[in-house]
Amino acid sequence: MQFGISSYSFQPLLRRQEISLEGVFEQIAASGGTHMELATMTVGQSPETMMEYELYEDAETRRRLEAAAENSGVALSGLCIPASFIDEDAATRRAQIDRAKRYVDLCADIGVGFLRTDVVPWALRPESYVQVEALFPVIVEACLEVAEHATSRGVVTSIENHGFLMNSSERCRRLVQAVDSPNFRMTLDVGNFLCVDEDPLMATRNCLDIARFVHVKDFLLRKRYPGPGWLETLGGRHIVGTVFGFGDLETREIVRAILSSGYDGYVSLEFEGNEPTLMGCDTGLANVIRIFDEVTAELAA
Known part of the structure; x- marks a missing residue:
């Protein structure tokens, strides 16, 4: 077992520039952690522009991350990106899928084995089961395309029980089963099940066999x-x-x-x-x- 901290945990300090990226790695090392999971939104300019910020276009931040990992002894374990694969505009949806595939390439290039992508906006609350069922095959298609690319690059992609629509243990299991790829698994967040009023212990037990990364909170x-x-x-x-x-x-x-x-x-x-x-x-x-x-x-x- 390897214990570490997500950069998301340090977001308030990073936003106020009270800690640097290098400082995050050093803090994790001092706390006894061996890895950092990077949420790309924590190195963007602001929450309002996080969907526009792209780490794969930011060579300087990439260089700093690699140097900080080496200097601190704290490995960069995975990347987490915001994404949405359900836009009704075909060009926008295609851009989101291609963007996720570029992050797969970034992971492979820097030796990171895991990429968690959102599949719908975090704040989207389902209006009805009809809406969820209509969106489901669209999400499956996108996740499969990204997973197939990840297979070619040796990266595991994942869905997280995150937000309100693509959450609950059964819904996440259903998505992993439908995509049916060893390179598409689950980032299991033990606390997020509460967002949809599911018992965290029971839900965690239900998903551990498909988990390749675990968030604790x-x-x-x-x-x-x-x-x-x-x-x-x-x-x-x-x-x-x-x-x-x-x-x-x-x-x-x-x-x-x-x-x-x-x-x-x-x-x-x-x-x-x-x-x-x-x-x-x-x-x-x-x-x-x-x-x-x-x-x-x-x-x-």
Whole structure:
């Protein structure tokens, strides 16, 4: 098992220029991590322009990433990009697919084995099952094309249970099954299932056999509106991020499920809470490593 942190966790500091890319690698190393997963939106100019920023066109940032990984001993484990394969305009949809394939090429060129692509806008909430069923074959077609290109470059692409439309364990399993490629798997986020009101432990168990990358995070969960700053789930509950181990997820049982499944790949912490960023990342990763170690010992006893 290799533990690390997503650059997304450091987004507030990166946006305010209070930490550099190099500083992120150094912070992860100091926290005991061995890898960083790069969300490309964290190196774009702003959230408003993240769909326009392209890392594959930014040679200077690529050079800095490679140098920082080498100098810190923290590997660059994967890339995460925003994408949408459902635009009704054929030219726009084609551009999004070709863009994803260029990121496959970038991964291959810099020795990164994993690329997570969104397939719909994160904030898109399904209007009906009719809408989901209409979009499904369009998404499958695009994911298959990207996966076939990834096969030729030795890269694994993935869907993440992310947002509201392409989420839930069954929907993600269905997509992976429909694409039917060893180079298209799942980035399993143990917390994001709450966005669609699915039990994180049960959903994690349901998806571990198709997972090739794991995100760990924690949320506070409330049935009634607790005030501003909380995300409303599809079912009308409310969640907010917190330090891993501080929230309402059954973190120890989720870790037990991961270990019992035989998964032995990258585990990436995503911290998105209101606590100070460095505290959330450092304490969160320490809790991740501690809980994995404790449960490993329990399973071996």
